[in-house]
Amino acid sequence: MTDVIRRKIDRARPAVAEGAPGADRGWRLALSRATRDAMGLDLEVRSLSVARFSLAEILETVPDRALLSLLDGPQGGLGVLMLSPMVTATLIEMQTLGRLSPQAPAPRRPSRIDAAMVAGVIDRALVGLDETLAEEADLAWAGGFRYASWLEDARPLALMLEEDAYRVLTAEVGMGGGGRTGQVILVLPAEGRGDRPAVAAEAAESAAPQFTQELQAQVLQADCRLDAVIGRLRLPLHRIMALAAGETLVLPTATLEDVALETLDGRRVAGARLGQNRGMRALKLNETPVSARMPMPAAPLAVPNPAPKTAASQGTTDPGEIPVATDLRAAG
Known part of the structure; x- marks a missing residue:
């Protein structure tokens, strides 16, 4: 509509x-x-x-x-x-x-x-x-x-x-x-x-800051490998060992509209669509990369240490007291 x-x-x-x-x-x-x-x-x-x-x-x-x-x-x-x-x-x-x-x-x-x-x-x-x-x-x-x-x-x-x-x-x-x-x-x-x-364009270029050649050279040296994953298939080990040349494996979840862009450790950073550019296969991103949409980590919540309990009160819990895990106490 x-x-x-x-x-x-x-x-x-x-x-x-x-x-x-x-x-x-x-x-x-x-x-x-x-x-x-x-x-x-x-x-x-x-x-x-x-x-x-x-x-x-x-x-x-x-x-x-x-x-x-x-x-x-x-x-x-x-x-x-x-x-x-x-x-x-x-x-x-x-x-x-x-x-x-x-x-x-x-x-x-x-x-x-x-x-x-x-x-x-x-x-x-x-x-x-x-x-x-x-x-x-x-x-x-x-x-x-x-x-x-x-x-x-x-x-x-x-x-x-x-x-x-x-x-x-x-x-x-x-x-x-x-x-x-x-x-x-x-x-x-x-x-x-x-x-x-x-x-x-000339008016905009006079006011816009320009990258120096040295900075450009350093940025272009950075390298990052991403894998485009169309689909995945899980098979038992005995099935994998029995694979033969020419055999066809069906990818039930494969789609050209939802290609996952992943890092070497398998973490998905964005989604893309499969297409062509100048006769070669190409990807067009259809969602914002994870690093661009991930919020900044918030400051850790400070939890005050509770007052020591007496021997008489160890069996009961104060209604206004929030239980705190031991590892959080150690972390401060």
């Missing part, structure tokens, strides 16, 4: 709050200039909308047979650039033949070769977006992304992308004088992780 209410509130917000006109204007210019400078293709952005989507909504908006490019951003942020089949075919045809044929090609599924051929154009467009937003506040969430890899289909996005809100820039484009049309969809995390505008 909370997700539904949040989604309705996000949709009711005006377009200006979603990043326009900074990212709107910047992406129009960057996309058109990238195709023109890279291959001499005239690309016109006929319309562009900026909206907030959840991860589930993004998976529903993926065009059929779209080329999906995974983008790597600041602080481990991930984005996606989707090219509709007509846009992909036009870019490939312009690069291979140097011109567009009168008849549009039939739509087909993109390949790894297609992704490699358009990667340069994608990076050129993203660099152009950074340049146009150099003094804009939208640079914090739209800047710093580059091409990382290609996805064969949209199914891995459910595990690779975080369960956060995203800004989705949907551009309806016309190519080659308007004879061919298609969509270019840019998906970026809604919360800004990138650099702020240059003017604001």
Whole structure:
């Protein structure tokens, strides 16, 4: 219910709050200039909308047979650039033949070769977006992304992308004088992780304290090993001794959503979710580490030593007297 209410509130917000006109204007210019400078293709952005989507909504908006490019951003942020089949075919045809044929090609599924051929154009467009937003506040969430890899289909996005809100820039484009049309969809995390505008950053750097190189070298020498534990299994000793090569062990409590991050002595310090980053397995923390949320130890409670009991009172207990253990008495 909370997700539904949040989604309705996000949709009711005006377009200006979603990043326009900074990212709107910047992406129009960057996309058109990238195709023109890279291959001499005239690309016109006929319309562009900026909206907030959840991860589930993004998976529903993926065009059929779209080329999906995974983008790597600041602080481990991930984005996606989707090219509709007509846009992909036009870019490939312009690069291979140097011109567009009168008849549009039939739509087909993109390949790894297609992704490699358009990667340069994608990076050129993203660099152009950074340049146009150099003094804009939208640079914090739209800047710093580059091409990382290609996805064969949209199914891995459910595990690779975080369960956060995203800004989705949907551009309806016309190519080659308007004879061919298609969509270019840019998906970026809604919360800004990138650099702020240059003017604001310079003012902040002048007031912020800086670490010295010596301190940085000492901090980087510290080392700590953590193990990611997906699940555990307890077996009797005779069962372990009877294990054979190729045998499969079932982990009943294993889950990708609750991976334990533990020290060498088996102490759990945080929980995480299993995913990917730049094609490698990665973990995203989903709870605060124990050391960060553990309260400071309170001062020991001082317990006064009771008065010595007489021989006549050893068999009874005063109602106002609190019994104290012998080891606490010794500790003071």
